[in-house]
Amino acid sequence: MDLKTTKYTVDEDGIATVWFHRPGRGNSWTNRMHAEYRWIMETLDRDPAVRVVVVTGTGNQFCVGADAKALSFYTTSEDDYSESVAVGREASPGSGVNPEFETDLIWHWGLRVPVIAAINGACAGIAAALVSFCDLRFAAEGAKYTISTPRLGLPAEYGLSWVLPRIVGTTHAADILFTGRVILPEELLAMGYLNGVYPAGDEFLENVYTTARMIARQVSPASVTSAKRQMYADLLHHHPGRSIDDSKGLIGGFMKSPDFQEGVKALQEKRSPRFPDPQLPPRTEADNRDPSLA
Incomplete structure (x- = not known):
């Protein structure tokens, strides 16, 4: 653009x-x-x-x-x-x-x-x-x-x-x-x-x-994204129990991720973690928009 x-x-x-x-x-x-x-x-x-x-x-x-x-x-x-x-x-x-x-x-x-x-x-x-x-x-x-x-x-x-x-x-x-x-x-x-x-x-x-x-x-991009979306989604409801239950489900998934493995390894080795860039879904043709104005 x-x-x-x-x-x-x-x-x-x-x-x-x-x-x-x-x-x-x-x-x-x-x-x-x-x-x-x-x-x-x-x-x-x-x-x-x-x-x-x-x-x-x-x-x-x-x-x-x-x-x-x-x-x-x-x-x-x-x-x-x-x-x-x-x-x-x-x-x-x-x-x-x-x-x-x-x-x-x-x-x-x-x-x-x-x-x-x-x-x-x-x-x-x-x-x-x-x-x-x-x-x-x-x-x-x-x-x-x-x-x-x-x-x-x-x-x-x-x-x-x-x-x-x-x-x-x-x-x-x-x-x-x-x-x-x-x-x-x-x-x-x-x-x-x-x-x-x-x-x-x-x-x-x-x-x-x-x-x-x-x-x-210093922080996992996936963790930041998740925390951001959890925070704003939770602002829209009044159910703290749901927030806890949802977070437990997310934790289970994140514990199987490379970021969690790297975070624990860095903690044990007393160094800063080296988190890779996130894997994002590929763009579709419909995403190639250019909202240029005259």
């Missing part, structure tokens, strides 16, 4: 970095970016060499939310919003795992790989929702976070009314959703929204990569 609003790399450890890339426009969100981001994430999830994905923004901003021109368009347009943001021939990252994940942003939970949001600067609107569906979240000191919608006359968007109470509790979620105020990373960390806050600047991503490298180098 010809990428115009995003870019990505993959390093030798299997750490992929994805950038929202609209310099001079605050990396603001557009339908084009939406399609590119989905395509990138599906591509990375299907690459067995990729073990973790870091999502960030070009320059000193993460993503300031929807492009201002697009917002202005809806003040006079009669177009239906849901139809206007439905990009044709989209990639389908995270599909086939859980029917509840077959929609915008929640598809992050169906991905094989863990996704780390590296909030390097302003994060607003749809970007605030997007990072809420990432698995881990780190922010640079001084990065401003706001959902924006109350000050735009809009409702809570993209599942924030569901996911925020589950991350920070109803008290903090009500504060975030009702006021739309700008919140700094230190307060978000105290709320439990962030996993860490690091100094801004060139060293910010290096600090985030410390966690990414631990995942890439």
Whole structure:
């Protein structure tokens, strides 16, 4: 795909970095970016060499939310919003795992790989929702976070009314959703929204990569995938006994795997484990989609 609003790399450890890339426009969100981001994430999830994905923004901003021109368009347009943001021939990252994940942003939970949001600067609107569906979240000191919608006359968007109470509790979620105020990373960390806050600047991503490298180098990719899918599936029900029983069944299967054998051997030999790349199912012809926009 010809990428115009995003870019990505993959390093030798299997750490992929994805950038929202609209310099001079605050990396603001557009339908084009939406399609590119989905395509990138599906591509990375299907690459067995990729073990973790870091999502960030070009320059000193993460993503300031929807492009201002697009917002202005809806003040006079009669177009239906849901139809206007439905990009044709989209990639389908995270599909086939859980029917509840077959929609915008929640598809992050169906991905094989863990996704780390590296909030390097302003994060607003749809970007605030997007990072809420990432698995881990780190922010640079001084990065401003706001959902924006109350000050735009809009409702809570993209599942924030569901996911925020589950991350920070109803008290903090009500504060975030009702006021739309700008919140700094230190307060978000105290709320439990962030996993860490690091100094801004060139060293910010290096600090985030410390966690990414631990995942890439020291843990079984299959174990991470399973734990991720167990966690999000369990969020959708209220049966702890089912969670235990399901995990026991999974343990039995994993104990027959090469990863378990390697993990035990590494423990006995007092060394770091060397887990192989996962064996992924081959792509089908139907998977070769390119959601390029005119």
